[in-house]
Structure formats: C-alpha cells, structure tokens
Amino acid sequence: MDLQPILDGISAKIRPHLSDGRVADYIPALARVEREQFGMAIVTCEGQTAQTGAAETLFSIQSISKVFTLTMALGKIGNNLWHRVGREPSGSAFNSIMQLETEHGIPRNPLINAGAIVVTDVILSNRSLISENGIGEPGYDAVQEILDFVRLTAHDPSIAIDREVAESEAAHGFRNASLANFMKSFGNLENPVERSLRVYFHQCAIAMNCEQLARAGLFLAADGRDPISGKKVVSAPRARRINAIMLTCGHYDASGDFAFKVGLPGKSGVGGGILCIVPDVAAIAVWSPGLNKNGNSHAGTLALEMLAKETGWSIF
Numbered sequence: 667m668d669l670q671p672i673l674d675g676i677s678a679k680i681r682p683h684l685s686d687g688r689v690a691d692y693i694p695a696l697a698r699v700e701r702e703q704f705g706m707a708i709v710t711c712e713g714q715t716a717q718t719g720a721a722e723t724l725f726s727i728q729s730i731s732k733v734f735t736l737t738m739a740l741g742k743i744g745n746n747l748w749h750r751v752g753r754e755p756s757g758s759a760f761n762s763i764m765q766l767e768t769e770h771g772i773p774r775n776p777l778i779n780a781g782a783i784v785v786t787d788v789i790l791s792n793r794s795l796i797s798e799n800g801i802g803e804p805g806y807d808a809v810q811e812i813l814d815f816v817r818l819t820a821h822d823p824s825i826a827i828d829r830e831v832a833e834s835e836a837a838h839g840f841r842n843a844s845l846a847n848f849m850k851s852f853g854n855l856e857n858p859v860e861r862s863l864r865v866y867f868h869q870c871a872i873a874m875n876c877e878q879l880a881r882a883g884l885f886l887a888a889d890g891r892d893p894i895s896g897k898k899v900v901s902a903p904r905a906r907r908i909n910a911i912m913l914t915c916g917h918y919d920a921s922g923d924f925a926f927k928v929g930l931p932g933k934s935g936v937g938g939g940i941l942c943i944v945p946d947v948a949a950i951a952v953w954s955p956g957l958n959k960n961g962n963s964h965a966g967t968l969a970l971e972m973l974a975k976e977t978g979w980s981i982f
C-alpha cells in the first residue's frame with residue numbers, strides 16, 4: 667500500500683480542524699505552543715516510512731511516556747506490578763483522585779497519572795544503573811534510565827528532556843503531588859513522594875517528534891521485537907498485553923470512544939501527541955496541540971480515524 671498519498675490527503679483534509687480544541691495551558695511552556703500545527707508519521711514492520719506536515723517538529727510527549735515506563739516496570743518486576751496497579755479503564759479524567767480513596771490507593775491502570783506515578787516508583791526502586799559514586803541523587807538515574815530506554819527503542823540518541831517543561835511540571839504539579847501523597851498514605855509508594863514525582867515530571871517532559879515516536883513504538887507492532895534491528899524488547903505475550911492496556915485505557919475517559927472511532931491501541935498525551943499501534947503492520951505517531959475536553963488531541967484523533975478508514979487498519 668502506498669502510504670504517502672494517504673497521509674498527504676489526510677494532511678489536506680485535517681486543515682480546517684486544526685483550530686478546534688484548546689492547547690494545554692496548565693504550564694506556560696505548553697500554553698504558548700501554536701495550536702494550528704499537525705504532523706504524522708508511519709513506520710511499518712517492513713521498514714517502510716511515510717510522513718506528513720510537521721512530523722519532524724519536537725513536542726512534549728507527556729503521558730505517552732507512560733507506555734515506555736510501563737514496559738520498563740514490567741521488565742523489572744513482571745506480573746508483581748499488578749498488585750500495585752490495576753488494569754481496568756478508569757472512566758474518569760487522567761488526573762482524577764476520586765477512585766483512589768475507595769480503591770485503597772491502588773490506581774485503576776498504569777496509563778492514568780496515579781498509575782504512572784506507581785510505575786515510576788517501581789522503576790526508582792529497581793534501577794539498573796547506579797550513580798558513579800553510589801550516593802548521588804537516586805532520582806537522576808531513573809530519569810536517565812527512562813531516557814536511555816526511549817532513545818534505544820527510537821534508535822536515536824539525540825532525544826532529550828525539555829528542562830523548562832520538567833521544571834514547570836514540578837512547579838505546577840499540585841494535583842500530581844496530591845495523588846502521590848494519597849497513594850503514599852496507603853503504602854503504595856516505596857520512595858519519598860518528591861523523588862517519585864521528580865522522575866514522573868521528567869518523563870512527561872521528554873521531547874520527541876512524530877518520526878521518532880513512531881519508530882520508538884514499533885516493537886509493540888511486532889510482537890515485542892524491533893522488526894528493523896531484530897532486537898527483542900519484550901516478549902510477544904507482554905507486547906500483546908501492553909497493547910490491550912493501550913486500547914482499553916490509553917485515552918482516559920475517552921478510551922471507549924477512541925476504540926470505537928479508530929479501533930487500534932493508542933496512547934495520548936496533553937502535548938497533543940498520540941502513539942498508535944497496528945499489530946503486525948505499523949506504528950503511527952500523530953501530533954496536533956489542540957485538545958478535546960478529555961485532554962486528547964482533537965485533530966490527531968480525527969486524522970487517525972481517517973487513516974483507519976482509508977487503510978482498513980483495525981484490530982476488529
């Protein structure tokens with residue numbers, strides 16, 4: 667299938683929709699991103715690539731980082747993760763605190779903020795790297811390990827953290843701090859709250875473009891093995907399960923709607939990006955900063971809907 671004309675067509679059709687939605691404004695670094703931007707990139711399991719629009723413009727991956735940290739945490743503690751975080755859709759906003767009280771500090775799933783903070787805590791407690799003098803700021807190593815993992819899967823060592831975004835996440839992260847403190851009170855965080863939050867804020871602030879993101883997610887489309895390098899990232903059953911969680915939980919309280927419209931596992935972030943997996947076929951990344959009321963990219967979702975329709979790609 668020739669993907670380039672399909673992407674070019676979507677790019678033209680999406681234009682009138684780029685002014686819909688609102689750019690995330692909880693931190694200044696995201697609030698000043700120009701809304702009318704759109705980029706999309708596809709990498710197939712056979713190594714074919716196609717891209718359109720601002721596919722090389724860096725954006726803040728935000729919650730899309732939760733897919734990479736989930737993969738890492740499962741690699742470290744396997745199914746023990748499920749004692750500390752569930753795998754059910756939450757049906758509520760990404761930063762909701764409500765369910766945590768009735769569910770005793772166990773977040774519904776790893777792709778909402780509370781769940782991702784637990785996942786971060788697992789990474790912190792099970793770091794592979796030890797700082798040079800062994801007594802350095804322990805959080806530093808976990809941040810570096812997450813960044814290294816993303817660089818490895820994307821095959822791009824230039825990927826970096828936007829320090830300004832990371833700092834303002836911390837300066838404005840009152841809601842995330844409440845989630846973390848609440849979970850700590852139930853004994854579901856092993857590390858000091860500030861340390862887990864620091865790592866979480868830094869993973870959200872990783873800056874990537876659509877090309878890099880699609881490449882980084884490709885192992886999830888190919889049974890956990892990077893089909894281009896041949897390197898195994900996770901086992902096939904694990905890749906299948908990460909995809910299942912993306913499908914059911916990747917768009918917060920709009921996960922059902924995304925499955926209905928697009929029919930593929932996907933993970934969104936408030937930076938306007940979405941990573942989408944077509945099992946056995948391709949990984950797709952789309953970016954447009956205008957968000958719908960659920961905090962998911964408005965034009966990005968629409969573009970994926972168009973792509974699914976035109977290619978027939980769906981898991982259903």
Ligand SMILES: NC(=O)CC[C@H](N)C(=O)O
Nearest residue numbers: 728729760779870935936
């Ligand atoms: N949905 C998101 O992308 C949320 C990430 C954001 N940094 C937060 O923690 O609130």
